Amino acid sequence: MIRVKACPVGLLQANCYLAWNPETRKGFLVDPGDRADVLTAFVRENDVIPEAILLTHGHFDHIGAAKTVGENWKIPVFAGEKEAPVLQDSFLNLSGRYTRHPFTVKADRLLSDKEEFSLAGYRIRTIHTPGHSEGGVCYELPEEGILFSGDTLFERSYGRTDGPDGDHEEMMRSLGRLLSELPEETLVLPGHGPETTIAEERMQNFAVFELRERQYL
Numbered sequence: 001m002i003r004v005k006a007c008p009v010g011l012l013q014a015n016c017y018l019a020w021n022p023e024t025r026k027g028f029l030v031d032p033g034d035r036a037d038v039l040t041a042f043v044r045e046n047d048v049i050p051e052a053i054l055l056t057h058g059h060f061d062h063i064g065a066a067k068t069v070g071e072n073w074k075i076p077v078f079a080g081e082k083e084a085p086v087l088q089d090s091f092l093n094l095s096g097r098y099t100r101h102p103f104t105v106k107a108d109r110l111l112s113d114k115e116e117f118s119l120a121g122y123r124i125r126t127i128h129t130p131g132h133s134e135g136g137v138c139y140e141l142p143e144e145g146i147l148f149s150g151d152t153l154f155e156r157s158y159g160r161t162d163g164p165d166g167d168h169e170e171m172m173r174s175l176g177r178l179l180s181e182l183p184e185e186t187l188v189l190p191g192h193g194p195e196t197t198i199a200e201e202r203m204q205n206f207a208v209f210e211l212r213e214r215q216y217l
């Protein structure tokens with residue numbers, strides 16, 4: 001069974017996740033947001049051989065260490081296809097506003113909605129979830145019952161939509177899609193804060209009232 005550990009890093013304590021197959025030690029990283037030194041040590045401590053980096057979206061606090069960590073292990077960076085402009089623009093990725101050294105990241109592989117691929121022997125499905133950022137995605141591992149939800153779905157809450165590429169309407173549609181389409185027992189691993197499940201969020205998320213009103217749920 002897959003192992004997943006979180007390592008919160010940086011100014012906004014974004015969760016970087018390390019997921020791996022305990023038999024082969026092969027794995028992948030989700031959102032290495034900052035502190036390449038800390039994350040490199042974290043991967044080594046857990047004795048994992050990373051195969052790729054998955055980015056849920058292009059904001060600085062989720063991508064800040066992607067380039068260095070990617071180069072350390074010579075592994076590709078994956079992101080949603082519509083997020084390429086955000087990754088490559090220090091105004092849109094907010095590093096120009098919140099960091100002393102603005103930066104950009106280039107993805108090696110751009111994924112479309114519902115695109116599937118395998119890493120470390122696990123099937124991964126891309127779900128395009130605009131709202132927090134235009135090309136943001138979640139990554140579902142259907143056989144493992146896990147969703148990496150980025151800054152779309154949080155425990156009892158959801159990601160801000162007031163950034164340069166945010167859109168509240170789109171966020172409601174994305175949340176409606178996640179909460180109505182995914183199995184209730186799915187473990188949700190968000191970009192910030194504690195883990196939760198689809199069942200809990202269907203009942204208690206802050207968006208539920210509005211989603212019902214819009215008949216998205």
Ligand SMILES: [Zn+2]
Nearest residue numbers: 057059132151
């Ligand atoms: Zn964000």
